[in-house]
Amino acid sequence: MNLARNATITSWRNALFVVFMINGLSFSSWLARVPAIRDGLGISTSEVAALLFTGAIGAVTGLIFSSHVIAWLGQRRTILFFGLLGLVGLAAIGTSAQWLSSYPLALVAIIIAGAGNGIADVAMNVEGSSVEREISRSIMPWFHAFWSFGTVAGAAISAAMSFLGIGIGWHTLVTALALTPVLIFVCRFIPKSSSATQQDETKTTTTFAERLGVWKEPRTLAIGLIALGMAFAEGSANDWLALAMVDGRDFSNGQGALWFGFFTLGMLSGRIGGVYALDRFGRVRVLQYSAGLAFVGLALVILIAHPVVSAAGAVLWGLGSSLGFPVGMSAAADNPRGGAARVSAVATVAYGAFLIGPPLIGYVGAQIGILGALWIVVALISLSFFAAPAAKPPLTPAVNA
Numbered sequence: 155m156n157l158a159r160n161a162t163i164t165s166w167r168n169a170l171f172v173v174f175m176i177n178g179l180s181f182s183s184w185l186a187r188v189p190a191i192r193d194g195l196g197i198s199t200s201e202v203a204a205l206l207f208t209g210a211i212g213a214v215t216g217l218i219f220s221s222h223v224i225a226w227l228g229q230r231r232t233i234l235f236f237g238l239l240g241l242v243g244l245a246a247i248g249t250s251a252q253w254l255s256s257y258p259l260a261l262v263a264i265i266i267a268g269a270g271n272g273i274a275d276v277a278m279n280v281e282g283s284s285v286e287r288e289i290s291r292s293i294m295p296w297f298h299a300f301w302s303f304g305t306v307a308g309a310a311i312s313a314a315m316s317f318l319g320i321g322i323g324w325h326t327l328v329t330a331l332a333l334t335p336v337l338i339f340v341c342r343f344i345p346k347s348s349s350a351t352q353q354d355e356t357k358t359t360t361t362f363a364e365r366l367g368v369w370k371e372p373r374t375l376a377i378g379l380i381a382l383g384m385a386f387a388e389g390s391a392n393d394w395l396a397l398a399m400v401d402g403r404d405f406s407n408g409q410g411a412l413w414f415g416f417f418t419l420g421m422l423s424g425r426i427g428g429v430y431a432l433d434r435f436g437r438v439r440v441l442q443y444s445a446g447l448a449f450v451g452l453a454l455v456i457l458i459a460h461p462v463v464s465a466a467g468a469v470l471w472g473l474g475s476s477l478g479f480p481v482g483m484s485a486a487a488d489n490p491r492g493g494a495a496r497v498s499a500v501a502t503v504a505y506g507a508f509l510i511g512p513p514l515i516g517y518v519g520a521q522i523g524i525l526g527a528l529w530i531v532v533a534l535i536s537l538s539f540f541a542a543p544a545a546k547p548p549l550t551p552a553v554n555a
Contacts, residue, residue, distance in 0.1 A: 162345075167285050167293070169343035171300045173233060173278050176333050177271055178304025179311075180240055183329050184247045184267070186312035190322040194251030195260055205257075205264060210508075212265035216272030217502045221365045221495035224277050229284070229494070230344040232277035236270045237337050241330040243267025248326030276501055280494045281344060283487030292432040294484040295477055299425035302418075365495035374496050376544030377485050378503035380441060383538030384478020385504040386511045387448050390531045391417045391471060393512040394524050395455075402525040403459055413468050420451075420472025428477045437481055437545040445539035448474025452532055456525050478538055479504055485545040507534075 184191070192202050216236075224232050246263035250256045282297045315325040368374050395417055396410035405413070424444070431440050451470025454463055486500040487493035511531075518527035 163285070163288050165343040166345060167289075169340040170278060170282055170285060170297060172336065172340045173237065173274075173344075174282075174297045174300040175304035175307070176237065176337055177240070177275060177278065178301035179308040180244050180267075180304075180329070180333065181271060182305040182308030183312055184244055184264075184322075184326060186309045187248075187316065187322050187325065190316065191247065191251045191260070194322055195255055195257050197257055201257065205260060208261050209264035209268040210505075212268030213272040214502060214505055216269035217276060217498055217505055220273045220276035220501075221498040222362065223273055224280065224494040225365065228346065229277045229281045230341060230346055233274050233281065233344065234337065234341040236274040236277070237341075238270075238334060240267050240270030240274060241334055241337070243270055245327045245330035248321075248323040252321045252323030272505075276494065276498050279483040279501070280487050280497050283484050283493060283497070284490070286484060287490070291429075292437070292481070292484060293429050294480040295425040295428040295432070298480040299422060302422055302425065306418075364492060365498075368492055368495045368499050371496075373544050374486060374499055376541045377482050377496075378500045379541040380485075380538045380545060381479050381482035381500050381504035382507045383445070383534040383536075383541070384448070384475050384482070386507040386534045387452070387471070387475040387531050388421070388479070389508040389511045390515055390528065391468075391475070394515050394519070394528070395468065395471075398455070398519075398524040398528065399464075402523060403464070413465065416465050416468035417472040420469040420474075421476045422472075424473040424476025425480065428480075432477075432481070437485060437547065438542050440477060441481060441542035441545055442539055444474045444477050445535050445542065446474070447471075448535045449532060449539070450474075452528060452535065456528050456532075474535075481545060485547070488547055 188202065188206070191205075192199075195201075197205070220232075223236070227235065243263050243266035247260060247267060250259040250263050278297070279294075282294050286292055286294060311329070312325070391414065396407075396414045398410075399405040399413045400407060400410040428440065428444075431443075435443070447470045451467045451472075451474055454467025455471060458464055458467065482500050482504065483497055486496040489496075515524065515527045515530065518530065521527075
């Protein structure tokens with residue numbers, strides 16, 4: 155009996171690894187080919203910005219409503235249906251650019267992709283927390299590591315498609331068609347209920363008012379601060395680290411990209427190795443150590459011009475930023491009752507950091523330089539440090555609370 159149960163949980167976990175990877179691959183497949191989308195649509199830089207902002211609005215809208223969708227459909231069907239919707243949006247983005255050259259259709263397509271992936275993202279994080287409860291171990295960082303692997307794979311495939319001269323329409327259409335049967339297949343291994351033991355889901359369902367009420371919970375808001383600070387740290391590196399090195403340190407474009415690679419190396423290392431640190435030290439200490447590493451790493455990048463020191467700083471910045479978001483998702487879902495609503499709230503706050511962060515750093519950077527503007531990130535990392543105790547698991551995570 156135990157062997158069968160363990161096999162079920164292992165299949166469930168591995169299926170979620172694939173789901174996270176598909177989500178990341180789908181996201182980066184179109185994002186890495188924004189220049190091709192721009193050229194296919196014949197639009198200006200400002201119209202590209204509007205297109206990207208529209209996609210972000212779609213994603214945030216999906217995040218906000220995700221808990222209600224999950225309460226209606228359940229986690230497995232939400233992952234499947236909205237994961238497929240995200241793939242439809244992916245194919246439509248390329249189609250609108252290469253063959254139809256329709257900017258309005260591209261706007262609709264990117265909203266569909268953003269909303270589909272956003273809703274599926276919350277559902278798969280809630281499902282990941284269910285796996286954690288079943289095995290009594292924190293493995294959420296591994297799920298997010300697979301999402302990162304997906305983004306790297308998507309970017310690499312996009313680069314190859316661009317190099318080979320394959321149009322964005324064929325690229326996104328074939329990618330969506332290839333990923334669709336994989337997603338359908340792996341979702342078969344996700345239990346219909348929220349556990350491998352098929353517990354009664356009526357114990358974890360919530361009313362509409364209860365789902366809205368999570369926005370008033372001090373612990374949920376504090377976890378949101380943890381995720382916000384670390385998401386801001388990650389997003390700022392994604393958008394500005396390479397340029398900060400080029401403009402602030404007179405690096406070449408290649409060197410700037412290399413420094414971003416150092417950050418990514420730290421990020422992936424933290425998500426892979428962070429599981430063992432969480433097992434040994436617990437969430438609060440790991441989050442505080444992580445914030446300390448990110449603080450020191452970013453300060454080194456800002457203050458020290460020596461290449462070896464700033465490269466080490468970039469690695470520490472990535473290492474320290476790696477666990478805030480996945481551990482925040484795990485902490486938000488500690489109580490299965492209302493877990494989807496809390497994950498939705500925390501994810502919405504964190505994603506807001508991705509929306510607000512880049513333009514804020516850019517605006518301040520235009521006044522004092524990008525390296526100077528990164529002190530804003532240092533301040534938000536400090537907030538994550540002080541909010542870390544909110545992630546402490548409840549002594550008795552009651553289902554019927």
